[in-house]
Amino acid sequence: MGRMTQRLRVQRMGDRSVSRIESLAVEEPLEIRVASLPAAGLAAGGAPSELRPPSTTVTTTMRLPGDDFDLALGHLVAEGLIGDAEDVAAMMHCTDTGPDGSPTFNVVEVTLAAGVSLRRPVTARTEVATSACGVCGSTSVDDLLAALPHQPSDDPASHSLEHIHAGMSAMRDRQKVFEATGGVHAAALLDPDGRLLAVREDIGRHNAVDKIIGWAAREGGLPLRGHVLLVSSRAGFEIAQKAAVAGAPVLACVSAATTLAVEVAERSGLTLLGFVREPRATAYAHPERVDA
Numbered sequence: 001m002g003r004m005t006q007r008l009r010v011q012r013m014g015d016r017s018v019s020r021i022e023s024l025a026v027e028e029p030l031e032i033r034v035a036s037l038p039a040a041g042l043a044a045g046g047a048p049s050e051l052r053p054p055s056t057t058v059t060t061t062m063r064l065p066g067d068d069f070d071l072a073l074g075h076l077v078a079e080g081l082i083g084d085a086e087d088v089a090a091m092m093h094c095t096d097t098g099p100d101g102s103p104t105f106n107v108v109e110v111t112l113a114a115g116v117s118l119r120r121p122v123t124a125r126t127e128v129a130t131s132a133c134g135v136c137g138s139t140s141v142d143d144l145l146a147a148l149p150h151q152p153s154d155d156p157a158s159h160s161l162e163h164i165h166a167g168m169s170a171m172r173d174r175q176k177v178f179e180a181t182g183g184v185h186a187a188a189l190l191d192p193d194g195r196l197l198a199v200r201e202d203i204g205r206h207n208a209v210d211k212i213i214g215w216a217a218r219e220g221g222l223p224l225r226g227h228v229l230l231v232s233s234r235a236g237f238e239i240a241q242k243a244a245v246a247g248a249p250v251l252a253c254v255s256a257a258t259t260l261a262v263e264v265a266e267r268s269g270l271t272l273l274g275f276v277r278e279p280r281a282t283a284y285a286h287p288e289r290v291d292a
Contacts, residue, residue, distance in 0.1 A: 003028075003065040004177050025183040027203050031060045031107045032072045034081075037089060039115035055109055058122055064177065064184055064202045065105065067211045068093065071202070072108040074214025077222065078242040080147050081118045085217040089113045141263055150223040150247030153269020157226045157249040160291045163194030164228060164252050165278040171230050174199040185233050187212040192226035205233035206242065213246045223247025235274055235284075240264040250289055252276045257284045
């Protein structure tokens with residue numbers, strides 16, 4: 001699994017002490033930088049000019065290496081900083097190096113399309129994040145709802161609980177890093193017919209969701225009308241926010257929901273399911289989309 005896992009010697013303790021080798025999930029920082037091109041800033045053939053514009057750091061997050069471009073693009077979309085993949089001209093890993101002089105691939109620079117700029121200023125909310133912090137409570141539900149580019153309430157999607165449970169099982173089967181380490185979250189998408197489209201893993205649950213949204217953006221799949229966003233964690237505010245911004249009508253999580261996530265779901269029209277564990281689920285908001 002490349003840089004996603006690392007094998008280390010550990011001491012198993014209990015009835016008897018055993019020294020053994022185990023796989024751990026790799027945790028490394030990813031800095032996401034954004035540069036804007038002027039309207040006439042493309043070279044011949046549509047490639048970004050060699051005279052690269054200055055970039056701004058949007059966030060630094062601790063993540064599981066891999067699918068970094070999906071993470072960067074998904075974060076920008078989910079935070080309302082850009083609309084979709086068409087707002088981006090190019091993405092590249094910067095040639096940063098570690099103490100040993102080898103490349104780390106821990107910086108992604110996103111160059112926006114000519115004439116495109118970030119839809120809002122970079123604030124303290126987006127400058128620094130951790131694998132668990134998300135929005136850090138600095139944005140109100142009112143602000144979120146006022147800025148939603150898509151309204152889940154307008155989506156007439158309908159899904160069976162059986163399909164959602166099957167999707168959760170299929171997502172679990174494809175969690176290769178979790179299988180090796182037990183230390184990562186996952187997010188996945190079910191299409192309107194209940195088919196699993198993609199799975200992404202990360203040490204941070206909101207990073208996993210950003211990776212899935214980024215994948216969908218690259219595939220031209222936004223907004224996520226008719227789809228179910230599956231997440232192997234609790235449903236907190238930041239997860240509900242990202243689902244609503246991406247236009248998903250249904251969010252299904254393995255664990256419980258928080259009060260603020262329920263408020264987001266109720267007011268945006270998002271169907272919110274928690275404790276999705278066969279044969280049951282708990283509907284916190286808008287259960288009418290799910291046929292039990």
